[in-house]
Amino acid sequence: MGKLPRLTEEEVIDAGGRTLLPCLADHHLHLLALAARSESIICGPPEINNEAALADLLKQHDHGDLWFRGVAYHESIAGIIDRHWLDQHLSERPARIQHRGGRLWIINSKGLAILNSTSNKKLPPGLSWDSGHLYDSDAWLRQQLASTPPDLSRTSRELAGLGIGLITDMTPQNDPFIVDFLNSQQQNNNLLQDILIAGQPSLSKLGWQPHSDRLKIGPTKIHLQEANLPDFDEICELIAESHIEDRSVAFHCVTEIELVFALAVLAKTQSINGDRIEHASIVPPHLLQSISELGLAVVTQPNFILERGDQYLKDINFKEIPYLYRGKSFMDQEIRLAGGTDAPFGTANPWLAMQAAVSRCSLGGQVINHSEALTPEQAVSLFLGELQDPTKLRRLEAGAVAHMCLLDRNWHQARQALNNVEVIATWRAGQLIHDSVN
């Protein structure tokens, strides 16, 4: 919605009044998990909604020797399931099912026996033999299964088809091995997007440098868990070390207590530009002010209103509902706000997330905190930031890098229903990475 003068000999493409925007950035997703998911069986809502349906599904897959890989389990199906529950329904082949939170795998007895034999009995602290629960040990699991990360071609092209040219990967376990892998995926043209990689402190260790300007190291990711909060002083030290290396931190905060903890350590260590809160799912009014005072950015997932809204209304204390996945309040408090989908834990389509930020509507048709609704322009802006500074908007202007996407309709039509928007073409740094016409 602006005018650029034409330079001599510049090619002119007539877009017929359609909308040209800066390409989208997903400021919080998990690329390898998203690619792996296409080879996985969905074991949770909305596809699977009760214990009988899951038991049926597992029975159908209970043959062969290869690992069964299930994802998206949620305790609304059959409570906190363990190896014994899994053995009842899936005993012939090794099996693992991931909780939709992304940190927990539930492994059956056959799977545990294989892991025990391949690991020389060196089992990680996150593994409980009794329950078959494995927490936060994806790197170990990958090693035991001798699995290479999945090829990213298809996933990357699907994301480009949604207008996404820039990605921030927020996986806490990201280490130098993953960075090398992502770099090689870019070099081989499998990964078309530029990427910012958050993750372990080891990513910024002295003497280790990323290899291209299409790949940058992002914040140190600190994944808080209310039931098992880390030592306050240790986290302060971790933040200080990260800040000394000029590296910001990103706190995963989905509960009020996690947020209180994150804000307390950031107040003590002093925040730097780029420090951010991921999710900020529940924010009572007094914490809005603290976030604002500390100058933190919030990276939100409005798609959870759509995808999980009905479940939230059942699970969350009614007093907390007004604090849930806020939008407008952040903007009113001048808190810098950006968006991500958290794919594959959320749906990877940012247009659905934008529409949910506007409509505040769940899949079941319930409107959640309508006073937090954003305008369509604000909703789109959540995905138009720079990778290193997700709240600094990129613009189509002379001299800017040509990160662009062309929508199938004019802006007046697009803003009526962002979830209906199709992306005709996407450019990353002037290179066409998606073209639905040819």
Ligand SMILES: [Zn+2]
């Ligand atoms: Zn995430």
